[in-house]
Amino acid sequence: MTKSLKLGVAGLGTVGTSLIELLATHRDRLANLGSTVDVVAVSARSKDKHRAIAETAGVTWFDDPIALARDPAIDVFVELIGGEDGVAKEAVEAALNAGKHVVTANKALLAKHGVALAQLAEEKGVALNFEAAVAGGIPVIKTLRESLAANSVRRVYGILNGTCNYILSTMTDEKRSFGDALKEAQDLGYAEADPTFDIGGFDTAHKLAILASLAFGTEINFDEIDVEGIQSITDADIEAAEDMGYCIKLLGVATQTDSGIEMRVNPAMVPEESAIAEVWGATNGVAIDSDFCGSLLLVGPGAGGKATASSVAGDIVDIARGIILPPLMRKAASLTPCVRSKLGSHQGAYYVRLSVYDRPGTMAAIAKHMGDRDISIESMVQGQMRAGVPGAEARTKVRGAPAPVRIITHETTEEAIRQAVEAIEQDGKVSERPQVIRIEKLG
Template structure:
């Protein structure tokens, strides 16, 4: 079903009234005249769905139809399109989106988990019903990264998409660097301030970034969404010592999501990365996000701004609403579902920037020589090796922090060398390995 072009209001139903949903409802109710002036059709909020109808969310809901069941909102005859802001890859979020698409109603969602898990199925359902499925707010909050890949980049060859895609991690790393405090202490403070969830696993272990990256990858390279087959590493293991070493070497540590086109497929990875201090992404601090898109004609395009929060995410949802109000109906994944190529994971290859490796080496004769030998056996050339002796750490079972910087090498080689060093008994803790971007 295609929305008719008319002066009649475009009736909006919002499923989920958390931080983002409540912010969107307030904007639709208080700025209706301004929004109508900017779009081909007026926008009118007519229905909402949430678990608790009585909760005060900062707007007058007396004139709205309330649905306890989100799927009922999708079937409401007084709703022309559905905005899903419930969250989660299954349950009510999936049900309301499917119900809306099956009923022939456009859907706007900010749900990256849902898209990463079921995006292909939902895109096919949207195409079958001939209605739009839009999701600008699903990646990087208020940054128009989806719009850039969907509307501005086609006709160019995208070779790489990378970004700082999680504000919680960026906030934690920024404070660790600036204040020299440990991960656990910053995390506790972030939870107190509302920047981190009570269970921060999804954010700090990299899964949130992975879901967002999978969506960007599909749009950038015209492939099916694949969120499960990528290397994902979070930031729990980063220490103040790593931060200090990075600064001494002229780098800053950020959690990056990277998707890169290679001759063997697509490389998708999420992990802490050392970036040169003068690089664009290294300047993105606090809760801000950024997305960098490398193209053959324009070079690198960098978009940055608020990556989360009610107003920023609601603004991205409004942008999608305005597109529908103007009669624009882009394909969900830029290309028709049937033309998306199967995702092909790239082979592990040489990394252009080398690696930072921190080892806790048992202080015994021959340990350093044995470590260097293991690195040589795996074809790893060392740029530098620095022993950071701790004066208070002495005795027969003492250990010394050792930092190794490698030249360009294969990641597989580094991992195998570290496994051998651990097996030899020369270290008393898991090695810390961080990629270095040049």
């Protein structure tokens, strides 16, 4: 006899409705894999909006998702409400306490309470699955938790926010300004009316916090991530990157260093010929460097109802098949604290864009500030660089007005570059805040 798995789904936005569509479309497929999957209870903000689902035979409507989470009729509670606290947290706790498996797409909840929830799931002997919480349809949680279980991970990084990648792609492809590209993303529904959470890098940081825990066996620690968004990226930076053979991407990067875990979210220049540079538009890409497997890169849809529902459904199939693992791979109690690497210990090359007053001696002064901190300069160009003619347009500008200077350094430390840029600013030779972008060494 085929088993049957009973779901309660809280939240009927794009992911929730796509999940219900998927389960209907693939009913026979799932039965053939060993278990039918039935939605027997739902909850959402507006019953009117979801009357068709609410009034389906065999489906119970709950106004209160916490009551749904405790419903004796369900085996699995699917949390698609969102939010790091409040009702989502209470409902997930209620479900786990009632001995239900939980599947969630809620990265904010996990970034803040993931360890405690994982521990609760372990105590109750149930699953807490969250493939959909990071990078939409990309199976990165399963890859870290299962495929790479016998590897020591050195670094995990990626393009984890489709909105930012869409904006940067539009700026690059269509030579549009940041403001223009953001407005288009909002018009297309890729960006929220208040886009701070996405473009400020916080959404990426939530996902990175979860990935780092799985990668390094450390507690989830969102607060130890240095977060920088894409708001300051200008078309001049995009052009400079192109001229030098790079693309600008918003990366989340977590690295195991000698002094601890370095976690940061920042715009970065990646080589044009790297595979991650070809991750365009709303697509996500996650790379994992480990000792035996080497470098893996997973690319796919980072958001969208259908792709996210695919990951939720994969988590449900695991439960139907009896695959119940510790949510964070190791037992939650055995996770070690996430110790931050020494401040300023990041090493790498940097791109620095300055807007300098064009006076005699300025370039020499800038170069000296760099040299004083042992920063070796790979290239330093004044003026525009388009079409492979460095400085060509510099001649047409008004003498004495601010002119762009672009510097590429050899490998140095974050500390040194910050100090040098501060010294340059204090000289009063720059007309605006210097732009500093990391050049990411890949592979």
